[in-house]
Amino acid sequence: MELLTNKIKKLFSENINKIFENDFSDKIDIQNSTKKEFGDFQTNFALVSSKLIGKNPREIATKIVTEFEKNEIIEKLEIAGPGFINIFLKNEFLNKEIKKLENEKYDFSFLDTNKTVIIDYSSPNIAKRMHIGHLRSTIIGHSIKKILEFLGIKVISDNHIGDWGTQFGKLIVGYKNWLEKSTYEKDPIGELERIYVLFSDKAKEDPTLEESARSELKKLQQGDSENIKLWKEFIEISLKEYNKVYDRLGIKFDYYYGESFYNDMMPEILKELKERNIAKEDQGALVVFFDEDKLPPAIVQKKDGSFLYATSDLATMKFRKEKLKVDEAIYVTDDRQQNHFKQVFEIGKMLGEPYDYKKLHVIFGIMRFGDVIFSSRSGNIIRLVDLLDEAKKQVKQVINEKNPDIPEDEKDEIAETIGSGAIKYFDLSQNRTSDVTFTWDKVLNFEGNTGPYLQYTYVRIMSIFRKLKEENFTLENKEIVLENMDGIERELAVSLLRFPQFVVKAYETLKPNIIAEYLFDTAKLFNNFYNSKQILKEENPKVRDARILLAQKTAFILKQGLDLLGINTVNRM
Ligand code: ARG
Structure with missing residues (x-):
């Protein structure tokens, strides 16, 4: 349609x-x-x-x-x-359009959708448990992926994990000196985190440690078999832990090409940068300078010969174009990486083909924590898993009060869906470029612009349909006759038909909060309608049918919209 x-x-x-x-x-x-x-x-x-x-x-x-x-x-x-x-x-026109919802696909052919876009998101750094800093990238990137796919764009998702770099030298030193074997077997990532933190603490007093870390890193880079084995082990352990979180969030990636995947491709790129005079020697390092003084120079190779973050991103750009045949790339990271991406995009332009294609850096602000207190909180790191667990726990309490008769395992499932949905919605309903403060009240409130409010609206509609099932009601051959209705039904109907406009706007700005705002407005309209009109008890059968249909179309749009935010619905709560 x-x-x-x-x-x-x-x-x-x-x-x-x-x-x-x-x-x-x-x-x-x-x-x-x-x-x-x-x-x-x-x-x-x-x-x-x-x-x-x-x-x-x-x-x-x-x-x-x-x-x-x-x-x-x-x-x-x-x-x-x-x-x-x-x-x-015209009302008759709206009637016809409303009936098409759910039965006809939207026509987005007026957009440029015939392309392949790679989305680079989540991308945590290995050997540290995924923390809240990665939450936003994961949630926003996933929603952008859903939005593009909804429009018919081919999307490739790539988790560009930080699996190479100085942290491995430190971990290897820690592993060789302070590892507690039994803890490592029980809680490998916890133990890795512990030795990593321990390294930083000890290195403050003992500067020779940094030296050892550098030499372990060097050995790793030169292919020392013991260090390679450890490095692989650390990655495996971390990925296992990340995947638990991705599973809970319902997120899958097409690729996990980390930084190390590009190691072999980097020497060639450095050669080209040097030969074409794009990079210059500067105090032993290889550096790219930019015309505008706005952008600081980018180091592509250190004095000791090692590559840097920027170098691996150049290799990534080339690989994606040549091997994955992408037309565009979207990178989702916090706003502190703005210069990094400006630099590498700029170098891409200097290099030309195959580096020079459309790339967008989608940034987001910092998330601060208001009232978040965890029993299992370690150090200053707020862990994503703890956040999900806490949300689930709090939602379950509400279900226990409101609906104690639901079987226990269903309660758990509902609490998980509503809880993780609440966290996602909180993140996505903010303008992503602003800094946000997370408080449980803002996240889990059942009233106001929250995930639970939208879920609750959906559940309300589902309960209407449970009752209708008992009377063997069918929607077939039923009409929405808006002529018989006054303002609120018509307003709701128009709002439902506007859904794809907001999806397009969210795509053009890469801002999922546009969809969140739309859903909130539509849910408010539905609840006005629900509170002011009889639905099941309405006596005029034509009006009753029309209202039921309107409720059903509302549920359809809410579900579809929440899905674009990566949020699942439940049928009761
Ligand atoms: N691992 C990086 C970090 O946590 C993010 C990587 C983003 N993607 C990229 N292609 N540079 O800061």
């Missing part, structure tokens, strides 16, 4: 081009009305075309409104303000 805005735009183009005898199609923009009184949609065409047409906006608007041909879609047009046109849609 075509998006409402596209349908209206087409109609306006036809009319306007005829009236003004010229093609103005690309000047016509159809917006949601900001207020109910302004109709369902608005256009500012008369304002933006005034110079082109050589008439004042009001004249243009009047001409359009009076000469617009009769049609099946628009009920009436009204001139507003200096030259806006308010658009009111």
